[in-house]
Amino acid sequence: MVSTLLPLGLALPLLGAVTIGLGGLWLPSLREQRQLLGGIATLLVGITFSLFLFTFLGYEKPLYFAFTWDWFALEPLRVPLRYQVDSLSLWMALIITGIGTLIHLYSIGYMGSDEGAWRYFALLNLFIFSMLTLVLADSLPLLFLGWEGVGACSYFLIGFWFAEEGNAKAAQKAFIMNRIGDVGLLAAMIILYAETGTFDIDRLKSFSYAGDTAYVVGILLFFAATGKSAQIPLYTWLPDAMAGPTPVSALIHAATMVTAGIYLLARMDFLYNSAPEALYIVAGIGVATALLGAAIALAQHDIKRILAYSTVSQLGFMFASIGAGAYTLAIFHVFTHAFFKALLFLGAGSVIHTVDTQDIREMGGLRAKMPITGVTFWVGVLAIAGLPPLAGFFSKDEILAATYTRGQAGETLYYIFWGILMGVAFLTAFYMGRMAWLTFEGTYRGRVSIHESPMVMTIPLLLLGIGSVGAGFVGLPSILGGSWLREKWLSRSVQDMALPHLSHETEIFLIIASTMIAIIGLLAAWYLYGKRGIEGDKLLSARLAGIYAWLASQAKVDLLYERIFVQSYYVIADLAKDIVGSWVGRLLPNTVVKGIQGLSDLFSRLHVGYVPLYVAYMIGAGLLFVLWMVLT
Amino acid sequence: MSIEILYSVLALAGALFSMGILGLLLRRNLLLAFLSIELLINAANLNFLSFSRYHNEPTGAVFVLFGICLAAVEAVVGLGLIVRVFRVQQDLGFAKLSSLRW
Numbered sequence: 001m002v003s004t005l006l007p008l009g010l011a012l013p014l015l016g017a018v019t020i021g022l023g024g025l026w027l028p029s030l031r032e033q034r035q036l037l038g039g040i041a042t043l044l045v046g047i048t049f050s051l052f053l054f055t056f057l058g059y060e061k062p063l064y065f066a067f068t069w070d071w072f073a074l075e076p077l078r079v080p081l082r083y084q085v086d087s088l089s090l091w092m093a094l095i096i097t098g099i100g101t102l103i104h105l106y107s108i109g110y111m112g113s114d115e116g117a118w119r120y121f122a123l124l125n126l127f128i129f130s131m132l133t134l135v136l137a138d139s140l141p142l143l144f145l146g147w148e149g150v151g152a153c154s155y156f157l158i159g160f161w162f163a164e165e166g167n168a169k170a171a172q173k174a175f176i177m178n179r180i181g182d183v184g185l186l187a188a189m190i191i192l193y194a195e196t197g198t199f200d201i202d203r204l205k206s207f208s209y210a211g212d213t214a215y216v217v218g219i220l221l222f223f224a225a226t227g228k229s230a231q232i233p234l235y236t237w238l239p240d241a242m243a244g245p246t247p248v249s250a251l252i253h254a255a256t257m258v259t260a261g262i263y264l265l266a267r268m269d270f271l272y273n274s275a276p277e278a279l280y281i282v283a284g285i286g287v288a289t290a291l292l293g294a295a296i297a298l299a300q301h302d303i304k305r306i307l308a309y310s311t312v313s314q315l316g317f318m319f320a321s322i323g324a325g326a327y328t329l330a331i332f333h334v335f336t337h338a339f340f341k342a343l344l345f346l347g348a349g350s351v352i353h354t355v356d357t358q359d360i361r362e363m364g365g366l367r368a369k370m371p372i373t374g375v376t377f378w379v380g381v382l383a384i385a386g387l388p389p390l391a392g393f394f395s396k397d398e399i400l401a402a403t404y405t406r407g408q409a410g411e412t413l414y415y416i417f418w419g420i421l422m423g424v425a426f427l428t429a430f431y432m433g434r435m436a437w438l439t440f441e442g443t444y445r446g447r448v449s450i451h452e453s454p455m456v457m458t459i460p461l462l463l464l465g466i467g468s469v470g471a472g473f474v475g476l477p478s479i480l481g482g483s484w485l486r487e488k489w490l491s492r493s494v495q496d497m498a499l500p501h502l503s504h505e506t507e508i509f510l511i512i513a514s515t516m517i518a519i520i521g522l523l524a525a526w527y528l529y530g531k532r533g534i535e536g537d538k539l540l541s542a543r544l545a546g547i548y549a550w551l552a553s554q555a556k557v558d559l560l561y562e563r564i565f566v567q568s569y570y571v572i573a574d575l576a577k578d579i580v581g582s583w584v585g586r587l588l589p590n591t592v593v594k595g596i597q598g599l600s601d602l603f604s605r606l607h608v609g610y611v612p613l614y615v616a617y618m619i620g621a622g623l624l625f626v627l628w629m630v631l632t
Numbered sequence: 633m634s635i636e637i638l639y640s641v642l643a644l645a646g647a648l649f650s651m652g653i654l655g656l657l658l659r660r661n662l663l664l665a666f667l668s669i670e671l672l673i674n675a676a677n678l679n680f681l682s683f684s685r686y687h688n689e690p691t692g693a694v695f696v697l698f699g700i701c702l703a704a705v706e707a708v709v710g711l712g713l714i715v716r717v718f719r720v721q722q723d724l725g726f727a728k729l730s731s732l733r734w
Contacts, residue, residue: 609730611665615656 024118181227229261246349283323290316325497429521
């Protein structure tokens with residue numbers, strides 16, 4: 001029954017985007033009805049969520065639905081609008097629409113007084129639609145449509161307040177960085193099509209791939225994922241993406257956009273299973289990104305920037321998990337991360353909404369004035385720090401265990417990865433603790449009067465808080481009964497690499513180790529920032545000296561890219577200007593012009609202006625023609 | 633039509649054509665040059681007609697009808713031009729007719 005309504009699930013967010021967008025465009029009086037428009041947008045996504053929820057409850061086998069017309073057909077290539085609802089895409093759709101609904105609801109409060117709310121809600125709905133297209137697509141071109149749609153929507157929303165130049169530039173940066181990654185996806189699609197002659201994901205699965213092809217395509221897909229999911233080298237757009245409204249950041253970081261890369265790699269699991277070497281690179285980049293993101297977050301003062309770098313770092317964890325061959329585990333971390341990262345961003349938005357600054361040095365002691373935001377934010381912090389039994393603990397512990405398992409299976413490299421990730425887990429607990437203590441504890445350092453946010457904003461916070469506590473229980477470690485999500489649900493459509501089982505002792509050791517590291521990190525944060533407040537930063541920067549300044553300037557990566565790519569582009573452009581300008585632009589046309597001028601000078605001398613002479617030319621030419629005819 | 637008659641008619645046409653060419657080249661007067669062009673057209677028409685009769689083929693005769701049409705049109709334009717030239721320079725000689733030169 002529900003399956004017949006599934007196309008509606010896809011169509012409703014699009015319907016919302018079109019009606020709200022066009023309605024706002026053509027009926028300016030409608031723009032004033034911000035609460036109404038927000039309510040409609042929220043309701044549509046909510047209905048979509050419940051549709052997917054009912055599908056989930058009655059799920060037996062993968063469902064397919066298609067619209068009767070094709071997207072395009074260039075025989076023999078035909079791309080139908082066909083969608084696939086299997087356990088992976090359904091789970092992603094639940095995350096997207098579930099978290100998305102809460103963010104929509106929160107936005108009614110957050111954007112309630114903004115002039116462009118109609119534009120905002122239309123784009124938010126379009127974002128959800130694009131992301132659903134991406135995860136439900138049954139073929140690669142359709143997935144690519146969603147992929148690009150997500151990129152476009154993020155561009156619009158990051159640059160939502162485009163009147164300020166910085167925001168517009170951040171939007172362009174996000175767009176361009178994503179375009180660079182898209183080259184990888186396009187190239188991978190072309191190679192796959194050349195190899196197999198189909199774009200259909202199910203059919204692609206049935207082919208067996210030569211190691212080289214799988215390796216190249218795997219690397220290209222991963223490159224695409226580094227763009228969308230903010231990994232080294234293309235992650236720099238994500239910290240800037242906070243230029244958009246805060247709920248948009250929550251949407252980008254939690255439910256949509258950055259999860260696309262993880263989803264893509266999990267969807268193409270069969271390729272990585274045929275080319276395990278590609279996974280070393282995925283794991284290496286993931287671990288490096290996790291470390292870099294966490295280290296940079298340590299030295300930032302902008303609350304949203306800290307959260308952005310923590311997302312970069314957590315995405316690194318997910319790729320490390322994929323790199324260990326545990327694709328379902330990465331999806332599990334996407335799931336838990338969606339709750340606490342949405343919670344943290346919305347909590348930060350609630351703070352920014354009232355404090356009117358993003359600088360944590362001007363906050364402090366906020367929990368007393370805004371208890372719901374404060375408490376839920378703390379829940380999010382403890383969850384991402386990995387304190388049991390909150391959601392983040394289970395997924396992070398499993399990721400650490402998975403890399404450790406690979407190490408035990410004889411690949412020493414993964415022991416190193418495990419060690420670094422343990423360090424990153426410590427840093428995560430530390431910088432998250434720093435942010436929470438500086439924001440919500442101690443004494444208030446700002447000047448503006450503060451108050452708790454309205455219900456429409458706190459209710460999503462409470463719901464996400466509950467999720468951040470409970471979401472981890474769908475994926476218990478095997479010692480506590482095994483992961484339902486991974487073994488019973490996602491395994492129906494995603495094939496993890498076979499890993500040996502850990503002994504119980506090792507597993508307990510790993511659980512204790514990752515718990516300890518989280519607690520130590522939080523204690524260190526308390527020691528520096530809980531006791532000393534903002535003075536802790538001075539202590540830390542004195543201790544870390546040059547490294548701290550380097551981290552505070554975001555590792556100078558933007559500068560590096562500026563030097564390497566932008567400058568060299570200018571050099572090449574200058575060179576081209578010289579060469580093309582002097583040779584092609586001047587010398588070549590000048591020669592041609594001169595030659596033609598000389599010729600016409602010559603011929604114009606034949607024109608003496610005496611008509612009988614022209615007749616003589618004519619007769620002479622005629623005679624020559626006749627002569628030529630006779631001779632040949 | 634026998635071949636001898638064809639020859640003599642062709643000779644007549646050739647003579648007309650040569651007179652036209654020489655007139656064009658040697659005459660210093662626009663109006664006479666124009667007359668020479670008419671001679672050329674009619675020499676060509678005569679050629680068409682004689683071959684048409686010789687081969688019993690009506691295409692040539694039809695062609696001549698077009699040629700006469702063309703000559704009439706050309707007379708209108710040409711005479712108009714000549715009248716205009718005379719108005720401008722009060723003279724029909726070629727010598728002065730060189731203001732369009734480079």
